[in-house]
Amino acid sequence: MREPVFTGACPAIVTPFDATGAINYDRFAQLIDEQIAGGVDAICVLGTTGECATLSLREHISAVNFCVKHVNHRVKVIAGAGSNDTSAAVYLSQHAQDSGADALLHVTPYYNKCSQEGLIRHYEYIADRTELPIILYNVPSRTGVSFTAETYRVLSQNPKINGVKEASGNFSLVAHTRYLCGDDFYIWSGNDDQVVPMMALGAKGVISVVANVAPRLMVDISHLCLDGKFQEAFQLQLQHTELMDALFVEVNPIPVKAALNLMGRDVGGLRLPLCDISPANLEVLRGAMERSGLLDQTC
Template identity: 50%
Template structure:
């Protein structure tokens, strides 16, 4: 029986940059804010953390800092995916060495692997480490989707614990739930699909919005886990406009911009990410004001 990594809301935390490197002091303050507001787990060096623009050394040091700062209070999940299986193995082994408790491994991007290729990719990584692995299905960014049947085959591996589902395909998520064993966990990878995925048996969300609204995302998942879907649905609808604004441009442009507007020291976006358009900047400011968040 596989243990569930976490239930509730995990923040896909941004990576603050300063003077060309990672601002670990600022990251510590962001982590404290999350822990003080009920976040159930932390995902470091994921998509929202701009891991694809970080060096391997930066990723390793950031994971190690996060593990040390969190100090076991909540699970720390490290992004260790790559479009090269060999590189993903290297990143995964290093994340394990640096103390991460779980790995989040995105599908290999650009290569557009076949389902057979995905099976080989994930099994090779899972065989190379002793940590539990969360599959990450986000075809809008990678160009490939994990089929439910592939997910079921991967779920047989003792180190593959669940999937972060950001495909937006609720039909496929139902197939995953039907085909995979009960100890294989599904988490929403889209903030605005948290309630429907939890209604299908999901155990929470890996959230972008939680960078700014950690208490609200925690409460949303707790309502779902208590089967109070009437109240959860109302809160999901209330948060919809905010969630949409956080994706008005490619993640993490809006959420990192919003954090900066709220006075958090997050630094620059790394190229090829760039500041939002004037129109979207105005939209971000407007939604922060609407949700009672003071822009500095």
């Protein structure tokens, strides 16, 4: 029986930029250290929150290399390597493997809107060309395509496909996947506000946006669930519902970068076509952060 890549909480870490728009590696190192100090179980670099869609291939490879080296085996590193071009996904996977990453995150091919058979062929082609475990990433609101439970069942038979980050919000899909795939095809919540119910259905943790600003919160929620303390985890999640909602008041990662900047982390701006949060939504975010104890109310 294969082991899950990680259990617990893993930030989908932001990519900080400097004033020129280049990756700010000094700040990146500080963010990584803060996450590890906050008790996270893994770090996911260059997922959606890391703005992978607007990085060049050279920047992508460099950022993964840097993250792996700076983490230095303190926690697992999951490298985003997804693409709607299968050959590009293989290329990024092989570079992540060369860097020393522990696993890969592969989003469903976007824009192409391939069939379920196309999904199976895409992932099996990648799995045949890397030694790293693969976490699938289902986020149909962004990609326009979703896995079915039957497709998960087929892919679960590949020993290199470890499980899926589920961000569809479809609990019936999660339940049917658990039924069809058994205990060693692992599921992680891709939505911070659904961690407790997902883990009640057998998920192993969360790949989280909220952890960027509150790593200990997401560690506590996920580990309470792992310990079977679902009522305590539920109360903690409810307590911070406003914060979780505010961090998605605009499309991710616009609010989380704004939140980190409010906290003095200086992660810089975003690359077009993403742009700064609106003034009205910034105040919504600021208020939620104050009430969650992340900001002094005089800020």
